[in-house]
Amino acid sequence: MADREYNLVMLGPPGAGKGTQAVRLSEAIGVPHISTGDILREAVADDSELGREAKGYMDAGELVPDELVIAIARERVAREDCADGFVLDGFPRTVPQAEALGAAMDEVGRQALLVINLAVAEEEIVRRLSSRRMCKECGGIYTADDGEVGDPCPNPDCDGALYQRSDDAAEAITERLRAYAAQTEPLIQYYTDRGVLADVPGEGKPDDIAEAVHQAAIA
Numbered sequence: 437m438a439d440r441e442y443n444l445v446m447l448g449p450p451g452a453g454k455g456t457q458a459v460r461l462s463e464a465i466g467v468p469h470i471s472t473g474d475i476l477r478e479a480v481a482d483d484s485e486l487g488r489e490a491k492g493y494m495d496a497g498e499l500v501p502d503e504l505v506i507a508i509a510r511e512r513v514a515r516e517d518c519a520d521g522f523v524l525d526g527f528p529r530t531v532p533q534a535e536a537l538g539a540a541m542d543e544v545g546r547q548a549l550l551v552i553n554l555a556v557a558e559e560e561i562v563r564r565l566s567s568r569r570m571c572k573e574c575g576g577i578y579t580a581d582d583g584e585v586g587d588p589c590p591n592p593d594c595d596g597a598l599y600q601r602s603d604d605a606a607e608a609i610t611e612r613l614r615a616y617a618a619q620t621e622p623l624i625q626y627y628t629d630r631g632v633l634a635d636v637p638g639e640g641k642p643d644d645i646a647e648a649v650h651q652a653a654i655a
């Protein structure tokens with residue numbers, strides 16, 4: 437095990453670029469990327485019991501109940517591949533989730549978290565979310581400029597097709613932003629009070645943002 441753990445959390449509103457930046461950061465540092473949204477979407481696609489419980493909330497843009505998501509995250513960060521750390525993307529999203537994560541880390545004697553807060557203006561978020569396109573096959577995140585729904589995935593190594601996440605529809609976006617403001621934004625204060633929050637501007641060139649995120653993570 438390395439001397440230093442990288443126990444990282446990407447915080448920010450929906451559409452801030454958490455997924456894109458979390459993948460890059462996990463590759464740069466060499467610790468797993470853990471997205472509760474990806475785990476839940478996979479469960480929905482598999483039509484598992486978890487997926488059936490979560491689907492209605494997700495389609496409406498609402499948060500899935502804490503107990504379900506906490507169980508997923510606790511199990512995932514306890515796995516061996518997280519011994520040197522992880523990049524959590526989309527978890528925690530509520531104060532009870534943050535408390536559960538802190539307690540779980542303390543229980544097993546893990547080093548402190550560092551929370552990277554990606555800040556993006558609301559108009560930009562709505563623009564990004566409504567033009568986001570994803571690939572079913574490789575999980576790539578694209579924009580409407582790369583292709584419309586049903587078009588081939590721009591990744592030359594992938595033969596998948598682009599789709600739009602059901603929760604990127606206009607009504608669900610409004611609900612997700614409301615859920616963010618009510619339930620997730622308080623985490624900025626929660627982690628500021630604990631001295632573990634680093635703010636990184638989430639607008640600009642993706643490479644510049646990635647560099648700023650990386651510097652914050654290794655500081």
Ligand code: AMP
Pocket residue numbers: 450472473474476493494495497498499500501502505525526527528529530533603612
């Ligand atoms: P994401 O891909 O992170 O935007 O997550 C997509 C959806 O999955 C969210 O809108 C929620 O419905 C659900 N979800 C993901 N992570 C969480 C979480 N930590 N707490 C509650 N719901 C979550």
